[in-house]
Amino acid sequence: MASPTNFSRTQIVLHWLIAALVVFQVISGDAITSLWQQRMEGTIANEAIPTPHTIIGIAILLLVIARLIIRLRRGIPDLPASESALMAKIARLTHWLFYLLLLGMPLSGITAWFFGLQIPATTHALAKYVLIPLVLLHIAAAMAHHFVLKTDVMRRMVDWKQG
Ligand code: HEM
Ligand code: HEM
Structure with missing residues (x-):
């Protein structure tokens, strides 16, 4: 199957929606951590009550599954031809x-939250040390593409007109 020349509108919407929701998850991390600690210490009942972090986290899981299905069916545009083999490999690896992470974090969170288990909770919390540096690297790469390398990589993830 030939690669498409662009990301579809749905792919672009899903990228930015998921990105915004992931930022929300990181911001709401402190609140859920303190709630989790109270559950583990027995200060409150060890029960899976709905919270913004858990609801949004489950929504991310569903959106990522939809995004992966679209990616497998429609594909994604090729990286710019100017990209070196090493940089292309790093880009694919980070994606x-x-x-x-976008599948593993909700799944570990759900396992911890619904079954009251500490090990998946710890794994889930530690994953932020991979997620946050990766997001920063990803933003830096997008900026470098736009301002230094002057490729169309940033434009194709924001350009609404391409259908
Ligand atoms: C992509 C989706 C998600 C992301 C990016 C995310 C991110 C985070 C972050 C950054 C923390 C704080 C960790 C810390 O500061 O130590 C956290 C804690 C937590 N999250 Fe999530 N989360 C996601 C989905 C979920 C889901 C779906 C659930 C449950 C239904 C969940 C349950 C929890 C729990 C229980 C904690 C406390 C863990 C602990 O302190 O050991 N998360 N999450
Ligand atoms: C300001 C923040 C962000 C910027 C500027 C940005 C920019 C971009 C750009 C320009 C692309 C297109 C790469 C290409 O065409 O090959 C892309 C792809 C991607 N971004 Fe982001 N992004 C941001 C935040 C995020 C966040 C928070 C996540 C996930 C946690 C994320 C996950 C991805 C993934 C998985 C791809 C690959 C798409 C695919 O090949 O299926 N991005 N991003």
Whole structure:
């Protein structure tokens, strides 16, 4: 199957919606951590009550599954031809690591939250030390593409007109 020349509108909307929701998850991390500690210490009942962090986290899981299905069916545009083999490899690796985190974090969170288990909770909390540096690297790469390398990589993730 030939690669498409652009990201579809749905792919672009999903990218930015998921990005915004992931930022919300990081911001709401302190609140859920303190709630979790109270559950583990027995200050409150060890029950899976709905919270903004858990509801949004489950929504991210569903949106990422939809995004992966679209990616497998429609594909994504090729990286710019000017990209070196090493940089292209790093880009592909970071994108797949994102998908792994975007599936693994909700799944570990759900397992911890609904079954009251500490090990998946600890794994989930530690994953932020991979997620946050990866987001920063990703933003830096997008900026470098736009301002230094002057490729169309940023434009194709924001350009609404391309259908
Ligand atoms: C992509 C989705 C998600 C992201 C990016 C995310 C991110 C985070 C972050 C950054 C923290 C704070 C960790 C810390 O500061 O130590 C956290 C804690 C937590 N999250 Fe999530 N989360 C997601 C989905 C979920 C879901 C779906 C659930 C449950 C239904 C959940 C349950 C929890 C729990 C229980 C904690 C406390 C863990 C602990 O302190 O050991 N999260 N999450
Ligand atoms: C200001 C923040 C962000 C900027 C400027 C940005 C920019 C971009 C750009 C320009 C692309 C297109 C790359 C290409 O065409 O090959 C892209 C792809 C991607 N971004 Fe972001 N992004 C941001 C935040 C995020 C966040 C928070 C996540 C996930 C946690 C994320 C996950 C991804 C993934 C997985 C891809 C690969 C798409 C695919 O190949 O299926 N991005 N991003």
